[in-house]
Amino acid sequence: MTAVGSSADTREMGLGLRPHVEVLVSASSRDTFEQVCGHFEKTPNVVRRTRVPGGGTETAPRNEDHLVVTVPTTAQHFWSPWLTIEVTPRGHQAHVLARFSPHPSVWTGFAFCYLTLGLVGAVALTVGAAGALLPDSSQTWAFWVAAGAVAAMGGLWLFAQVGQRLASEQMALLRAELERALAASR
Incomplete structure (x- = not known):
C-alpha cells in the first residue's frame, strides 16, 4: 500500500x-x-x-x-x-x-455562535433596510447591531486561528x- x-x-x-x-x-x-x-x-x-x-x-x-x-x-x-x-x-x-x-463540543459551540451571529446580523440588516425605506424613520441602530454581529464573527474567526496556533x-x-x-x- x-x-x-x-x-x-x-x-x-x-x-x-x-x-x-x-x-x-x-x-x-x-x-x-x-x-x-x-x-x-x-x-x-x-x-x-x-x-x-x-x-x-x-x-x-x-x-x-x-x-x-x-x-x-x-x-x-x-x-x-x-x-x-x-x-x-x-x-x-x-x-x-x-x-x-x-473537541466536538467546542466545534458545535463555535458553529452555533456563527449561526446565531449570522441570524442576528441578517435580521438587523432587514430592520435597518425597512427603516431606511420609511419616511421619518430612524432605524440606524439596526445597522450598528449588524456591524457588531459581523465584528463578533471576525473575532470568533481570530479566536479559532489562535486556537489552531495553540494546538x-x-x-x-x-x-x-x-x-x-x-x-x-x-
Missing part, C-alpha cells in the same frame, strides 16, 4: 477553520483503514474506531470507516485537536481524508503519525 505518485496527489488546507489533508493510496480502502488504525493503536494517542456518522449497529467489515484520534488524555487541553480520518474507496485505490478540529504542536504530532502510518505500508 503506497501513497500515489507526487505531491500533487496530496492536498492540504492549512488556513481554514478545519485544516485537512487528502491522500490517494494505492490499496483497498479496508487494507488502508486497517493499516492506519493498527499504526495509531500502537501509539500513546487515544484512538476510537467509529462507523459512519450517526452510528449504527452494523458489525460486518465495510468499505468506508472512520477513525478519531486525539492526543493522550494527560496531554489534552481545551485546544487539543481531534483528527478524524475517513477512508473511502476510489476505484482500486483508497481516498484518505484527515480533518483536524477541536499546532499537537496537530503536527498527529500529522506526523498519519504520515508514518501511510508510509509504513509503502
Whole structure:
C-alpha cells in the first residue's frame, strides 16, 4: 500500500477553520483503514474506531470507516485537536481524508455562535433596510447591531486561528503519525 505518485496527489488546507489533508493510496480502502488504525493503536494517542456518522449497529467489515484520534488524555487541553480520518474507496485505490478540529463540543459551540451571529446580523440588516425605506424613520441602530454581529464573527474567526496556533504542536504530532502510518505500508 503506497501513497500515489507526487505531491500533487496530496492536498492540504492549512488556513481554514478545519485544516485537512487528502491522500490517494494505492490499496483497498479496508487494507488502508486497517493499516492506519493498527499504526495509531500502537501509539500513546487515544484512538476510537467509529462507523459512519450517526452510528449504527452494523458489525460486518465495510468499505468506508472512520477513525478519531486525539492526543493522550494527560496531554489534552481545551485546544487539543481531534483528527478524524475517513477512508473511502476510489476505484482500486483508497481516498484518505484527515480533518483536524477541536473537541466536538467546542466545534458545535463555535458553529452555533456563527449561526446565531449570522441570524442576528441578517435580521438587523432587514430592520435597518425597512427603516431606511420609511419616511421619518430612524432605524440606524439596526445597522450598528449588524456591524457588531459581523465584528463578533471576525473575532470568533481570530479566536479559532489562535486556537489552531495553540494546538499546532499537537496537530503536527498527529500529522506526523498519519504520515508514518501511510508510509509504513509503502
